[in-house]
Amino acid sequence: MTGSRAGPVAAVLLCALYFLLPLIATFEFSLSMIRNTWSFEAYRVVFADARFRDTFLFSAVAALATIVLGTLIVVPTAYWVRLRLPRLRPAIEFITLLPLVIPPIVLVFGYLRLYNSSSWLPFTATVGGTNVLLVFGYAVLALPYMFRAVDTGLQAIDIRTLTEAAESLGASRRTILLRVILPNVRAAVLSGAFLTFAIVIGEFVLASLLNRPAFGPYLQNVGANRAYEPAALAMIAFAVTWGCMMMLQLAGGGRAGRPRRARFPKLRTRAAP
Amino acid sequence: MSFLEIQGVRKSFGANTVVHGFDLAVERGEFVSFLGPSGCGKTTMLRIVAGFEAPSAGSVRIDGEDVTGRPPNVRRIGMVFQAYALFPNMTVADNVAFGLKVAGLSRGEANERVDEMLRLIKLEHTRDRYPYQLSGGQQQRVALARAIAPKPRVLLLDEPLSALDAKIRVSLREEIRELQQRLGITTIFVTHDQEEALSMSDRIVVMSEGRAEQVGTPFEIYNRPRTRFVASFVGTLGLLEGEAELGDRVVVAGQEIEAETPGARPGERVTLALRPEALSLQPSRERSNALRGEIVSVSFLGSVVRIRARFEASELLVDTFNDPAQPPPARGEPVTVYFSPADVQCLDASGTSHRPAARVRAPSGSRTALPLGA
Numbered sequence: 001m002t003g004s005r006a007g008p009v010a011a012v013l014l015c016a017l018y019f020l021l022p023l024i025a026t027f028e029f030s031l032s033m034i035r036n037t038w039s040f041e042a043y044r045v046v047f048a049d050a051r052f053r054d055t056f057l058f059s060a061v062a063a064l065a066t067i068v069l070g071t072l073i074v075v076p077t078a079y080w081v082r083l084r085l086p087r088l089r090p091a092i093e094f095i096t097l098l099p100l101v102i103p104p105i106v107l108v109f110g111y112l113r114l115y116n117s118s119s120w121l122p123f124t125a126t127v128g129g130t131n132v133l134l135v136f137g138y139a140v141l142a143l144p145y146m147f148r149a150v151d152t153g154l155q156a157i158d159i160r161t162l163t164e165a166a167e168s169l170g171a172s173r174r175t176i177l178l179r180v181i182l183p184n185v186r187a188a189v190l191s192g193a194f195l196t197f198a199i200v201i202g203e204f205v206l207a208s209l210l211n212r213p214a215f216g217p218y219l220q221n222v223g224a225n226r227a228y229e230p231a232a233l234a235m236i237a238f239a240v241t242w243g244c245m246m247m248l249q250l251a252g253g254g255r256a257g258r259p260r261r262a263r264f265p266k267l268r269t270r271a272a273p
Numbered sequence: 274m275s276f277l278e279i280q281g282v283r284k285s286f287g288a289n290t291v292v293h294g295f296d297l298a299v300e301r302g303e304f305v306s307f308l309g310p311s312g313c314g315k316t317t318m319l320r321i322v323a324g325f326e327a328p329s330a331g332s333v334r335i336d337g338e339d340v341t342g343r344p345p346n347v348r349r350i351g352m353v354f355q356a357y358a359l360f361p362n363m364t365v366a367d368n369v370a371f372g373l374k375v376a377g378l379s380r381g382e383a384n385e386r387v388d389e390m391l392r393l394i395k396l397e398h399t400r401d402r403y404p405y406q407l408s409g410g411q412q413q414r415v416a417l418a419r420a421i422a423p424k425p426r427v428l429l430l431d432e433p434l435s436a437l438d439a440k441i442r443v444s445l446r447e448e449i450r451e452l453q454q455r456l457g458i459t460t461i462f463v464t465h466d467q468e469e470a471l472s473m474s475d476r477i478v479v480m481s482e483g484r485a486e487q488v489g490t491p492f493e494i495y496n497r498p499r500t501r502f503v504a505s506f507v508g509t510l511g512l513l514e515g516e517a518e519l520g521d522r523v524v525v526a527g528q529e530i531e532a533e534t535p536g537a538r539p540g541e542r543v544t545l546a547l548r549p550e551a552l553s554l555q556p557s558r559e560r561s562n563a564l565r566g567e568i569v570s571v572s573f574l575g576s577v578v579r580i581r582a583r584f585e586a587s588e589l590l591v592d593t594f595n596d597p598a599q600p601p602p603a604r605g606e607p608v609t610v611y612f613s614p615a616d617v618q619c620l621d622a623s624g625t626s627h628r629p630a631a632r633v634r635a636p637s638g639s640r641t642a643l644p645l646g647a
Contacts, residue, residue, distance in 0.1 A: 161358040164325055165416075167345040168352035169372035169423060179371075183362040 023238070030231035042232035051218055052233075059207075059215035062131070063200035066138040067193040073139065074146040075189065079181050082154050083163060096147035099140050104205040107137060112209070130210050137206045142196040149195070153188025154181075194248040198241045274337060276301035276459050277322070277427055282331030284317055284483075291317050293483045295331070302457040304450065306470040309480035310506065316431060318480070319463045323429050324348050335426050348427075351420030351458075355432040357412040359404035365391070365415050366400045372423035390418040393452065410441040417449065421458060428453070428460040434469060446473055467507050471495060479503045496548075501620045504546050511552075511589035512620075513545040513564075521614070526585035530562040532617040544620045549579065549590040551616035554602075560611035564589075568606050582608050 033041040046052050081092050099107070115123035115133055123133040159181065166176045182189070207214030219237065223230040275298035284292040292314040299305050307315035320326040322333055324345035332341045340348050351372075359368050366387050373383040391397045394414040404412055413433055420428060430449070434442045450473045453460050464470050470477050471491040479486045479494060479502070487499045498504035515525035517537035522529055523545065537543050553560055566584040578601045580591040591610055595601075602608060 157361065158356060158358065161354050161356050162360065164323075164345070165352065165354060165358040165360075165419075166371070167325075168323060168350055168429075169419065170346045170349070170375045171371070172346060172375075175375060180360055180362075184360075186362075 026231045026234055030228060030235055033228040042228040043236070046222075046229050046232050046236065049229075051213075055213050055215045055218040056201075058213050059201050059203075060197075062135055062138060062214065063197045065135045066142055066200050067196050069135060069139045070142050070146045070192070070196060071189055074143070074150050074192070075182060075185065076177060078147060078150045078154055079159065079177065082151070082159055093147070093151075096143045098143075100144050104137075104141060104203075105209070107140060108206050108209045111137060124210070130212060134206055134210050134212050134214075137210075138196075138200050138203065141203065141206070142192070142199060145195040145199070146189075146192040149188045149192035150185055153185035157184050191248045194244040198244045201240060202237060275299055276303075276336055277461075278332075278334040279318075279322065280332050280334075282318070282321055282328045282333065284314070284321060284326060285329045290329075291483050292321070292328075295483075295485055297478060297485065297488065299459055299461070301459055304453055304460045304462065304473060304475045306462045306464060306474040306477045307480055308464060308467060308470040308477050308507070310465060313480040314483035315463045315465075315478075315480050319429055319431055319461060322427065322461060323350055323352055349423070349425050350427050350429055351423070351425035352429045353413070353416050353420050353431065353433045355435050357404070357409070357416050357436070359412055359416055359419070361404055364401050364403055365396065365407070368404070368415055369419045369422050371419060376423050386422055390422045394418045394448075408441075409437050410445055413437065413445060414448070417452070421452070421456065426459065428458045430460065430462040432463055432465070434464070434466070442469075449473070471507070477507075479507060481506070498546075498618070501544075501546075504618065504620065509549055509590055511547045511549065511587075513547065513584065513587040513589065515543055515545055515587075517541045517543050525564060526566065526587065528564055528584075530564065530617075531614040532562070532619060533614065534619045537619070546618040546620055547589060547612060547616060549592040552589060552591040552610045552612050554580075554591065554593055554608065554610060556611045559613040559615075562612050562614055562617075563609055564612075565607065565609050568602055568604055568608050570604060571601050573601060580608070582610060 030042050031038040031040065033039065033045070077092065081089050111133060112124065113119075115121050115129075117125040123129040162180055162184070163176055166180050171179070202216055202219070203214065204216035204220055208217045208220070219230070219233055222233055277297075277299040279295055279297040279299075282292055282295040283290065291312075295314075295318055297305070307318060309315045317326060321328050324340065324343060328341065332339055334340065335348065335350075360371065363371065366384075369387045369390050370383045373386055378386070387400075388397070391400060394417060396411060396414055396418075399407060399411060399415070404415070407415065413436075417433070433449070434446055437445065446469055462470070462473060471494070474491055476488060476490055477494045478488050481502045487494060487503045489497070494503065495508050498507060504510050513525045515523040515530075517523055517534045517539055518529070519539050521531055521533050523532045523534060523543060524530075525545070532545055534543050556563065564584055566582045566589075569581040569583050569588065571581075572579040573595070576595055578593050578595055580593065580602065582589050582591060589610065
């Protein structure tokens with residue numbers, strides 16, 4: 001190794017240690033539930049806990065609902081803004097970024113004031129209503145990621161010409177969105193979807209304040225009351241997140257035989273002869 | 274009543290008017306080209322027919338039905354774009370079938386029609402390929418098949434050949450024309466390439482600054498341009514500056530020639546226009562005008578030799594056929610060119626041709642109808 005490369009390598013090693021040491025320590029701790037031996041006892045306990053399965057299932061279903069809702073909101077919006085209202089794009093982009101700036105606690109307090117059981121739209125009066133409100137809130141939290149992903153995906157295809165081609169063939173707006181636009185931004189929607197999944201699975205504030213049995217509050221509850229199980233849960237949550245990231249990579253890479261992105265000829269400027 | 278009628282169409286974007294009072298009647302099965310430089314409003318006009326733009330005034334009727342306010346997806350048009358615009362997520366067959374499925378055809382009927390279309394464009398073997406696996410020319414043929422599969426009332430082609438290589442451009446334009454004639458589809462073709470317009474069209478609309486300058490057959494447009502713009506945009510034109518005299522005589526570069534100069538008073542300055550192929554280096558009974566000048570340059574183009582000759586302030590291009598027995602003249606040599614008075618067009622300062630439109634006949638020197646210029 002030459003001296004000039006020693007510095008960068010040391011920096012990389014240092015960073016790796018910084019990130020990996022706590023992980024390794026947590027993992028090591030999660031294996032030491034039974035004294036003087038390493039075991040997966042903590043994991044067994046976690047998986048045996050009915051609350052783990054229930055809350056994880058609840059959050060997973062909420063995440064899927066959020067993805068569907070987010071796609072329904074974001075894809076037509078991003079498409080329409082790009083097609084017809086390009087001047088509004090900075091404004092829309094700013095709005096979608098607001099959830100990153102406004103803390104979820106502010107959002108949920110706003111919800112509770114607006115939609116409490118004595119309001120004109122009492123979402124929180126019923127369990128089902130509260131679940132719906134929770135998914136709405138999750139969709140808001142996922143907005144920055146969904147919108148960015150889909151907007152970038154739309155940028156890669158010539159939506160204006162594709163829309164006009166489909167229109168000239170007699171297609172309605174709905175057909176164009178479902179059969180032309182959506183399939184062509186599939187990878188973008190999927191990458192937004194996996195990010196959404198990762199966010200929703202670990203979300204604590206909304207679920208806790210709306211008092212829903214989600215995975216986030218369960219994590220917090222176990223963390224506050226048990227010793228070894230939180231470490232195991234952290235590892236499980238970590239694995240789930242990494243699983244999402246890997247699926248995101250695969251989705252972004254496209255399937256064999258399919259174009260990764262639309263290939264269009266560069267439009268020549270219409271020069272006079 | 275004509276099949277496609279465009280009446281008094283005007284289109285403004287804010288204060289900028291891009292199409293002024295456009296009128297056109299297209300017969301069923303006719304192939305009409307909109308020809309003009311970029312920014313002349315030809316694409317806007319096509320998009321108004323397609324329904325992608327709403328006209329500020331005027332109307333569009335297809336087959337007697339007023340479609341002015343109707344959205345594009347109910348107009349039953351077929352459109353081919355410069356950028357191909359094939360759906361990247363669909364195979365060739367699915368692309369061609371798209372309009373058929375939207376129209377509600379059953380799977381079997383759609384499949385049959387797709388096969389028929391792919392046979393027509395000779396691309397049966399690409400049925401299951403994706404657009405990105407095809408060449409540009411193949412993609413554009415698929416786009417054409419997709420456009421005509423649902424049997425549109427009008428086929429609209431928006432510079433479909435501009436993105437292609439020169440060789441494919443020529444072969445595809447012949448293919449498009451043949452297909453159009455075989456199927457008898459009423460077609461509007463937008464192009465800035467005069468060669469494409471002249472070779473493919475039944476009629477050409479030459480456009481400039483949002484106006485239709487002249488509407489006519491390629492023969493009329495080329496041989497009888499009505500304005501200076503049409504004359505200079507379509508084909509190559511040499512211009513002679515001269516002074517009108519009594520009795521259809523004009524003095525050019527100190528030499529007197531015969532040319533009709535309707536409306537010009539003696540002593541008035543006139544501009545005479547001549548096609549390169551109307552001029553010859555040999556005199557004949559018809560070519561009674563002679564001008565002596567000097568050769569500025571000689572371009573050997575193979576079958577044709579193009580000579581640029583100067584007559585004081587004016588320059589003319591002369592096309593002659595290659596003669597294997599005689600090498601072309603050289604630069605700086607004196608030269609005498611001969612032409613018929615009937616082939617001279619007199620343009621006034623405003624650019625309008627004074628030639629009476631009724632006098633349509635083949636020019637005496639029309640041995641080469643090659644639009645070599647541009």
